Amino acid sequence: MRISTNEFMLGTLNDMLAQEANVSKLNQEIATGQTVTNATDNPSAAAAVLNIGNQIDQISTNVQNAQATTGTMNETVSVLGEIGNLLNSVQSTALQGATATTNSADRQALASSVQSSLQELVQLANTQLPNGQYIFGGSQATNPPFQMTPTGQVVFKGDGGVNKIEIGPSLQVPIAVSGQSVFMQIADGNGSFAVSASGKNTGTGVAALGGVLDSSLVSSEHLANTQFEVSFSSASGSLNYTVTSGTGAPGSSSFNASSGVVSSGPYNSATAALAFGGMDITFNGTPAAGDNFIVRTSQNTNAFQALQDIITALQAPVNSSSGAQAIAQQKIQGGLATLNQVQSSMLSAEATLGTSLAEIQAVQTQDNAVNTVDQVNLSNIQSASLPAVITQFSEGVTALQAAQAAFGKISGLSLFKYI
């Protein structure tokens, strides 16, 4: 075919321009290390790049959340641990006070030791995170959640608003534990029942709560706020007991023995145990006729009140009569039982946090694995394979040089040179 001179030149020029565009694109890939920098390069890779980029962001946010949450939780666990130690020392102090040989002066000293533990407990309960938030305050971040009134009561000024944070898709974990549930929702006594002795008791009997024998009965008693009055009387030289049940304060005029006598009979001092209302109690020592014990379903108290009760029990002056000794014993035992519930509350909070921490750890491990895969995928899609690109670049440069050399030859071709 006849080719016009212009076409001849232009064709070679176009070839060179195409080579130059190719070399320039390859050069850019080498410089940036990336093959997909523009959606037109590869539209389907563009979607993948954006989606993987988005997933990487989400995962790194989740990991960040998990790390922040882990920090807060570890702080909380360590505070709970300190509180546990404090409670253990209160427990051993109270146990000292429970021995019959301790005299009033000693008991006062023990009481003031528990008093300072109470102050410490309030401080620990008001622990702040490094950012100033109160660990146990719920959403109330500005004031200490636990405040002691002049009368020694501790009131909860926080709330139940526990923050949660997302550590995975639709997976939210609570950052903290509710201060209310840790400190303020303690069932007193053994958690089901609490026992107290009448102040007029003369015997040496100290009642100890046994276990729950009939849990459904106990829970209905709990809802009904049932109370039992155990009274001892003498009958023809032996000791009889009578258990009446009802609601209202036993022994007072408001006591309503609606259910009447629940159980009665001769007291067996060998077993020293009574069972009624789905639970049992045992007596250390021997009650005397006329002694009264009140067993009621547990009520909510708080950790601070539990210590306050132990202080009050230790502070009460005790004379040497065996009855008074037993009454004091009963009070301290009651305090110890409640203290045990407080300790359980701390342990269960720690366990909850431990479970969450394990969950966070697992999620984080998974997040890191997914992140690694995402990074690899992103790099596979987007990163230039340098050996391949550099090879292509060299080929491109060679081709361009060849085209230039060809142009040099072609441009010299003209018949006019020869005529």
Add this chain to the structure above:
Amino acid sequence: MGGISQVLDTALSGLLAATEGMATEANNTSNVNTPGYNVESLNQIETMGSAAGPPGTLGTGADVASIQRGFDQYIYQEMVQADSVNQAAQVVQSGTSALSSVFPLASGGAGGLGKIMDGLFTAANTLAQDPTSVPNRDAFLSNAQQVVSLFQSTGSQLQSNITTVNGQIGGSVAQINNLAAQIAQINKYILTQAGPSDAAANSLLDQADQLVKQLGEQVGISVVAGASGTMDVYVAGGMALVNGGTSYSLSAASGSYNDGTSSIVYAANGENLTNRLSGGQLGGYLSMLSQYVSANDSVGAIAVGLASAVNQQQVLGLDLNGQLGQALFSVPAPVVYAATGNLGSASVTANITNTNAFVPADFVLTLTSGGYQAVNLTSGQTTMLGSGSTLSLDGMSIQVSGTAQVGDSFKIEPTAAAANGISLTTSDPSAIAAASPYVSTSGVITSGGGIADDNRGNVTMSSGAPALSGSLPSGTPIVSSAYFGQQLSVKFTLPTTFNILDSSANVIASGTYGAIAGAELAIAYPSPPAPSGEVTTFTLSAGTPVTGDSFVLSPGGTGSNGNMVALANLQTANLVSGQTLNDAYAQLVTDIGDRGSEAQAVGQAAQAVYTRAQTTDQSISGVNLDQEAANLVQLQQSYQANAQVIGAMQSLISTLITAMQNG
């Protein structure tokens, strides 16, 4: 019998023909670089001998009958068409490439809208970790500002693209009109100066053909050859641009809605040709205009999706001062243009009420005798909306005030101004509503202001998500918004009933409780700022309550992060046409990339087709200097040969004269 003088005449004619040939060669070589020049060659014929002579009479030399152009009408037309298609393809190719560079992809899309929005949600999560931290709040706001800035710069870049391409359309139309007028002028000249059967001068034809090629580069045309080499030119399937000596003009008008986008109108009858034109740079520009508009609408829809979701979440939580939050972003409302020819007094406003039901597009709303009709300008879909003052369309609510007449129409651009016009309404870090409106605590308020829990039952209360009051189970007690912000309490009056009390212990609502189902209760948000009917909900768990069991509902404290966690979760929520923000963005970028990569393929193919057509055309019309050199040598020799004949004749004559002198 001619004799010697005839031989001389014959040789002279050869000499002249060779000279004329060399002039042609000179013209060819001098026009080797002239665009539109068609190589010329001699149409040389033998001169007839005398009719009176014997049979087999000699010819009387050579004559140049005409100078011919190397030109093939059909091949040239094909080349013009290929050029036209290629011009459009090149405009679209470079346009889409520029468009896609607005949405960067390097390093996982770093610096793009997707990543910047991710940054906002990361900041929201960091804020949720510690809502009391002012640095966290500042960081959130600065991320929000980055989002706003990127939307603005993306929007303004797209709008400046729209402005530029509108200008290019205007320029192209002006050039089309100019070229059409020039072609008509040449037609007129051909018709008046030359007789119908006369061939027009080659240079005039070259010029006309070149103008046609230039016109084809502006817009797709069809050319019909008229008498004596005149040309009639048509666009848009039959609208004449040039008819003989008359040209008709197009105009780039702002359209009947005066909405700033160009429409191409056939000036003679006002017909809108915009959708019927294709090919040429104008076709490319029109295609890019709709792509820019569509990209701007889509980016705007993402801006609206993000802004309205964040704003809606903001007004459902409490800020650092314990007040309900305010909208964080401000986004321009949909733009409505009334057609300039509207007869009625109606004016129309629109707002997007459900970003998930909305699919980015522009609409034309027209009152027909059967009520309002909406045409989606992207999909072409027509929807009848009925009549009335409030119409609903694809997640939009359209308000008509005044009275429209049948035929009145309005153009609605729901998100065209959104990306460019989005802004942040506050720089106050405490204005971020991170806290839940209410938190629940079991127990009662004690005289000391604390909360003491004496509940004997096992019912617990948990806070739920905000909801619309209509979606709650029937019988759910809803506290009036008048009490919003007060500390409230819930108290079981029986194991099956409960009261809700205000801070002065007045009963303000009551509900029933089922041991298995539990119970729901709700507190109404003040509206505005919250949407009408919006409530925050609480659930009393299944269980056994005891009369007197109580719960306190208190406004979320500064340490509460409930609302911020909900805001952070918007990252994975469907907010834009049923997609997440990132999915909507990825789809937009992929669509642009698809079109761009298609445009590249089309551009390369069109370029190849044009190059081939050009090569074919040039093989006929182009100047080849080697050929010219060879021709020149040939003509030179012919000239020399003829000169030799004259020389020989001269010596014959002088021989004759000498003989006569001697004789």
